[in-house]
Amino acid sequence: MFKFLVHCLNAIAAILPMLHRSGCTLLVLAALSVAPVWSAEPGPDVRVVVDISGSMKKNDPGNLRVPAVKLLSNLLPSNSRAAIWTFGQYATELVPSQPVSPAWQQQTLLAADKIGSTSMFTNIGLALQRSTKDWQAPATGPRHVILLTDGVVDISKNATDNQVARDELLNQILPALKATGAKLHTIALSADADAALLQQLARETDGMFERANNADELNRIFLRLFEQAAPRDALPLFDNGFLVDGSIDEITVLVFRKTGATAASLLGPDGTSHSLDKHPSEWRWHSDARYDLITVAKPAAGQWQIQAEVDPDNRVLVVSKLGLHVAAVPTLALAGEKIHFDLTLTEDGVAITRADFLKLVEAKVSIKAPEPAPGYQREVVLADAGGGHFKADWEVPALDANYQLAVEANAPTFQRVRKFNLQAVATPVQAVVAVDEHGVATATFEVSPELFKPDSISLTGQLELPDASKQPQTLTGSALAWQAVMPGQANGRYRLHWRFDALTVAGRPIVMEAAALEWQVGEAAPAAPAEKPAHAAEPAHEEPATEHTAEAEPDAASHAEAPAEPEKGGTPWLIIGIAINLVLVGIGVAFWWVRRRHKQAASVIDSALADDEDAPA
Known part of the structure; x- marks a missing residue:
């Protein structure tokens, strides 16, 4: 009977989140009061610099640099610029710096196949100089370099020449890059790589340093570096399900899969399953041995489902009028330091400030440290700080850890999330x-x-x-x-x-x-004895506790006549009826709560539209 009641309560608990994520489209926000702040914010300029030295034949035998570069190019937002460079003894521009567009992405998909492992040397300094030669100080927008190498500064067979080149990189090229506002994100692809150098390049520019144990990790590392260089709004995933609202113009679904697994499929709100072999012609579906990347323009509003194995690195990126602005989060943090989170909802790049809309928004930051402290997990609630801002502070714990941050905003009719990565030092x-x-x-x-x-x-x-x-x-x-x-x-x-x-x-x-x-x-002072109250009673002598059965200590109620027991094998219909009623009441309350939240949101938009119509031209 107890188990039955538990099942009933679990049923109520399961219904609530489903209702919260039910297929409700986003109400039009065009009439909301906004304050312009970021409408002209420039997009990032990203340079991807890839090592093609001969040692890559050993460290990347499957040439997994190619799908990693293709993944990154397809994830970059349309307001960004990008270029792809390769280097060994020389540095070569594989794809010129241009605004990111479908044409640029298609050019990159073709050019990436030319990445190989043919060069004799590893001239890191020359590669950084040439790939950023058009950057002048001060920066007009965010600038990022993603550098992948498996080696050390190696320009000659003479060790002295190599040391001179390394010193020049640190003492001349690096300061010049810092002056342009560039952030260097570096990847060491082997144990032979100069990790100390790559880490210094990253730390001195507030970039990220990543160590790949093998080339199989490159796709996920490139994803993390993309989220640092060109963060995009995304939709939260719940067991590979996600809710598309009516303001979304495009979704890009990234699905990772293990080697040998079949390609993913995508189930739309109408129940239609789409696959690599059978999907609308206007969709873009790039399939690799380790991931699928699906871009859908004008997706139908409602609940979608990824039909594949759940993976924490799966993503659903969006292009939408409604978005998030998150104040800069550092890449490197120190134990004891306070990180200030500041989230603002935006429409077409300007902040939404209308109080009766913002009161429906719940904002939070989910913090996880998958390694080396997998047990660390926190959720920081962002409080409404006025002016459209949701804020909170978080003190970095004393852990050497790589934290994953998910800054999230939820309301009855929409959900958005931005993801960041933060590397922490426990004992600075x-x-x-x-x-x-x-x-x-x-x-x-x-x-x-x-x-x-x-x-x-x-x-x-x-x-x-x-x-x-x-x-x-x-x-x-x-x-x-x-x-x-x-x-x-x-x-x-x-x-x-x-x-x-x-x-x-x-x-x-x-x-x-x-x-x-x-x-x-000296010796610690002895603790002063507690003063005895003037009329304190002597403590009663306590008998050791023992376990008693109901028969050993009957109480007064035991003399009352016990009610007749139901016949064995009978059904407790009254209790079952009560439980069913509880379930029905719970469902009713849940529906009432969701409808009330949606009506609140609708009333906000209706009043805003009315205000807009009444406003003078």
Whole structure:
């Protein structure tokens, strides 16, 4: 009977999210009050630079660089520019820099097949110089370079020449790129790659560094770097299902599949199943051994379903009048640093500010660390901060982790999400304290040299004494090593609260207020005994707890006449009836709640349309 009731309650719980995601189209937002802010925001300029040195025959025997480049080119938004370069001893422009369009994407699909592994050397510096030679400072929009290599700076058989070229890359080419506002995202495709160099190129430009254990990972790495370089709005996926609203002009569905798996299919709202071999002629369907990429213009509103294995990297990207603007999220963050999330809903690139619409919106950030801390998962609710903004802060935990961030907005008639990746460092500053036999404490601080500009670092301290009073504490040192010497003024517990201010190597200001350093001088004072109340009663002697059965300790109610038991094998019709009624009531309440939310949204739009009609021309 209990199980039956549980099933009934589960049925109610299952209905609610389905109703919330039911096929309701987006109400027209053209009449909503908006404030122009981002209507002319330029799109990104992306340069993809691919190593074609001979060593790639070993590290990428299946030439999986080709489908990865094709995937990236098909995901880039239409407001972006892009170019594809290859390099070895020389650097060659495979696809010229042009605005991204179906024609540019088709050109890239054909040109990518020319990527091979034929060159003798690996001239990374030359490749970066030539691929970005038309970039002048200051930048007119976001600029990103995606660099893939399996090697080191290698321009000659002479080791001295190679070291000179590496130094030139770091001391001349990199600063010049930073001056143009470029972000370098780097991929090391083998254990032989100069990971230290590639990581420095990324960190100094606020880019991402990725290490591919094998070429099979390239598609997913390129997806993550695409989301950093050219983020696009997407639809949330629930068990491979997604809801298309009426404002969406185009969807691009990315479905990953394991080697040997059959191509995916797509089930539309009308129940029609579409496949690689059978789909409307106006659809674009690119199928690779490891993924399917399907682009549908003017998709029907309603519930769609991807018919394939669920994969966390599946995506449904959209082109729509209704979108998200998310304030910049850093690529690299430090433990203890606060990340400020700021989300705004937009229509045609301008912020929606109408309060009676925004009150229907629920916004949040889902944070996951799949590796190396798979257990970490948080959901940060974004609060309405006025002016169309939804905001919240999140403090980065002390984990070396790669976080996946999903910034999401939901309302009764639409859903949108933007995805980002964030790499975190757990211990950017090593802080320890040692106490000698005289009670003198010495705190030392060692700063990671690869993370910060040495001349920007400042540490300040405040010493908390055993009596809980506080006093400023001087920290001496410079650049990467600091210390504070604190004589013990009295026996007891001491705490050094400290604050760290600096610029990252990418020039981003950060402030950290880490946990205080604590130490003991002398013996800890014994805890004072609690005062006995003047008239406190003596505590009663407690018998050890024992387990009792109902027969061992009958209560007064046990003497009452027990009701007759139902016949064995009979059906408790009354309880079943109650359970069924509960289910029906739950369904009714759920429908009422959804209809009420939709009516609220509709009334907002209706009033907005009325206001628009009444407004003078």
